[in-house]
Amino acid sequence: MSYARFLSSITRFMRRSEIRELLKLTEKGEIISLAGGLPDPKVFPIDDVSKASVKVLSEEGEKALQYAPTKGVGRYREELAKFIRRTRGFEVDPENIVVTTGSQQALDMIARVFIDPGDSIVVEEPTYLAALNAFRPARPRFVGVPVDDEGMKVEVLEEKLKELKREGVKPKFVYTIPIAQNPSGVTMSLERRKRLLELAEEYDFLVVEDDVYGLLVYRDDVDTTPLKAMDKHDRVIYVSSFSKILSPGFRLGHIIAPSELVNYFELCKQSMDLHTPAITQYITLELIRSGAIERNLMGIRSVYSEKLKIMLEAIEETFPKTVWYSRPVGGMFVWVKLNANIDTAELLKKAIKRGVAYVPGKAFYHDYSGVDTMRLNFTYPPKDKLRKAIEILGGLIKEEVFS
Ligand SMILES: Cc1ncc(COP(=O)(O)O)c(C=O)c1O
Structure with missing residues (x-):
């Protein structure tokens, strides 16, 4: 029996993440x-997580294993606010933070809180695919703005805003990943970041x-002001998480917004999962307080910057010269454009x-x-395999381009 007739229109607009499908495939064999x-x-x-968990x-234990407030554990939000001030340079009142189950949940909440079918929202081209998949069920009209080496092309955004204005349309929001973007690896220039905020006010x-x-x-000369x-x-509306700097398995993210909006996000989250697990909030609180996260971050940066270097050198040596690829200053990905008629x-x-x-x-x-x-991740494979993978891919691309 087919169940299609029972499905809601939201379900019909859901898309499977290609990455998740692929990951299933690569679990098998020697890929x-x-x-x-x-x-x-x-x-x-x-070791740090183990010690913090025992502590x-x-x-x-009685609090960590209990139900917690929807917004998140109060003491965790206070420690998080201090962490954000130290590491990202802005003040935040803990009351303006909602702890989420990964930042993916924050994106889903944003779709629910803001998007009605047909509303215009602006996204980068390319952008994080699971953000697109989180927004899609709300059936927005996507307005794409390309990125180049300096991030989102805000001059193109301005043109599109003018066009929309002529139609009497205002986009609800612009979704951007300004620093070390996924998938392109590029970082938006400070000038463009400023211009984007001016445009938000103007339009x-x-x-x-x-x-x-x-x-x-991974470089000291890059301005990363959020x-x-x-x-x-x-x-x-600021979204972030501990997935990339501690553990994705913790599923610990957060959304920071003005008080009126926090209220809606909280309402939204209540029906999604009541709250994010308290235990991971308590453990992360301890890891922030003890300085373990910031200490470990230095090690992560050094490992990833070395891997990025290996990938970029291997691409330079083995890919055809006609291929364009990004030269990220951070993140986890290199973006490749083959500049050829190849799918x-x-x-x-x-x-x-x-x-x-x-x-x-x-x-x-x-x-x-x-x-x-194509998007290439450089953080996961061991260094020797990284080089080998790029050599294989470079060989294949050369065959295709020159065939
Ligand atoms: C740009 C971006 N946003 C959000 C996420 C979601 O991460 P998480 O839900 O683990 O915080 C990811 C994960 O890859 C990402 O790349």
Whole structure:
């Protein structure tokens, strides 16, 4: 029996994440996966987590294993506010933080709180595919703005805003990942960040800032000031998480917003999962307080920057010169544009046969364009395999480009 007739329209607009499908495939056999967005498990601070867990359970076990407030554990939010001030340079009242189950939940909440069918929202081209998948069921009209080496092209955004204005349309929000973007790896220039905020005021829209890679920048000469730190008019809704700097398994994220909106996010979360597990909040509170997270972050940056270097050198040596690729200053990904009439989704089948997986780029475009692009993760594979994977891929691309 088919159950299609029972499904809601929301369910019909849900899309399977191509990455998750691919990850299933790469679990089998000897495939080197450049596909997922997985941290290197060697950088997980297992001893620190173990000590913090024992401490939490022995000293505060009764609270840590109990139900918690929807907004999150109060003491955790206070410690988080201090962590954000130290590491991201802006003041936040703990009352303006809602703890979420990964930042993915924050994106889902944003869709529910803001988007009615047909509402315009602006996304980068390309952008984080699971954000697109979180927004899609709300059936927005996507307005795409391309990114280049300096992040979102705000001059194109301005043109699009003018066009929309002529139609009498105001976008609800612009979704951006300004620092070490997923998937392109690029970072928005400070000038563009400032201009984006000016445009938000001029054209009256909100900015959803996804800062999950804000602390994963591997060079000292890059300005990583978040939009939220420059937000004079309370237009920025800030989303981040501990997935990339502690553990994705903790599923610990947060959303920071003006009080009126916090209220709606809280309402929304109540029916989603009541609250994010208290135990991970207590353990992370202890890890922040003891300085373990900031200490470990130095190690993560050094491992990832070395891996990034290996990947970029291998691409330079083995990919055809006609291929464009990003030169990230941080994050987890290098973005590749083959500049050829090649569908990377088709190419993937051949790559998997040779033992390498990546994510075809079109899933990162709201309109599934970008067929000749691909995203390569450099954080997960061990260094020797990273080099080998790029050599295999480079060989395959050369064959295809010159055939
Ligand atoms: C840009 C971006 N935002 C959000 C997320 C969601 O991460 P999490 O739910 O683990 O915090 C990811 C994960 O890859 C990401 O790359």
